[in-house]
Amino acid sequence: MKTVIFIPARFASTRFPGKPLIELAGTSGVRKTLIQRSWDAARQAQGVDAVYVLTDDARIADAARGFGADVLMTSSDARNGTERCAEALTQLGTDPDIVINLQGDAPLTPPWFVEALIDRMQDPAVQVATPVLRTERDMLLNFLTDRKMGRVGGTTAVMRTDGTALYFSKEVLPYVSDRTAPPEVWHHVGVYGYRPEALRSYAGWPEGTLEKVEGLEQLRFLEHGVPVACVEVKAQGRVFWELNNPVDVSRIESVLQLEGIE
Structure with a gap:
């Protein structure tokens, strides 16, 4: 199956x-831009035929071409990465079987997260899939600290018994009342797998109420009754965190140094 990775960046x-x-x-001490580090992460995944940076900004496009990336220019009308992916899909000569959206603020994404999505989407019934990561104590404390400080950090996922998403939120769900014995909290990893037809449908729907309130693009699928398959992935000793706020720069740099990433 032909698979492409799109990296939306605005x-x-x-x-x-x-x-x-x-x-x-x-x-x-080697310094690379966030978009280059995300592109580096995308290129490590096996089973991928092409990787594209998607942007509407000439500064990002020039930087991406400078480190060797293929770039697709999209309009400034795209409200989120999924809309940008749907627009980029129209620029390809033929549809791939699977489109992976690896967001441009996720340079710590291990290749096996992407590969797990590709494996899950070998099932033709799956229209949309996304990874989820069981939170360890330190990660849960990061979530709780961000919320206590009024910062919106990572996203959590709540699932049905069949592994499809019930809801996604920037709040820590379920509610954690006892930090000594917390409930199972799932960190949503900002990577998506789509069928081309799912992307085209998404682009034709208006922005959903919950999507707009939470600022989470994937909720549009749930609001329109499209199941989102959650794929459990393992950290395998790696630390995963997105760059959402300025405070995350030092967090991510410490992980790059700890894990020996140039």
Whole structure:
């Protein structure tokens, strides 16, 4: 099955303007932009035929071409990464079987997260899939600290018994009342797998109420009755965290250095 990875990136982020071009220092002090580190992560996944950076900003496009990425220019009308992916799909000569959306703020995404999505989507009944990661104590404390400080950080997922998503939220769900014996909290990993037809349907729907309130694009699928398959992935000793806020720069740089990533 032909698989492409799209990496949506926009300059005008509400929480962190210009973040795709922020530089992150690796283990030896080498500095690379966030978008380059996300592209590096995408290229490590097996079973992928092509990787494209999607943007409406010439600064990001120039930077991406500078480190060797293929770029598809999309309009400024796209409200989120999924809409940007749907628009980019129309620029390809033929449809791939699977489109992977690896967001441009997730440079710590291990290749096996993407590969798990590709494996799950070998089932033709799956229209949309996304990874979820069981939170360990330190990660849960990061979530709770961000919320206590009034920051919107990572996203949590609540699932049905069949493994499809019941809801996604920027709140810590379920509610954690006892930190000594917390409930099972699932960290939603900002990577998606789509069938081309699911992307086209998404682009034709209006922005959903819950999607708009939470600021989570994947809720549009749930609001329109499309199941989102949640794929459990293992950290395998790696730390996963997205760059959502300026405070995350030091968090991610410490992981790059700890794990020996240049």
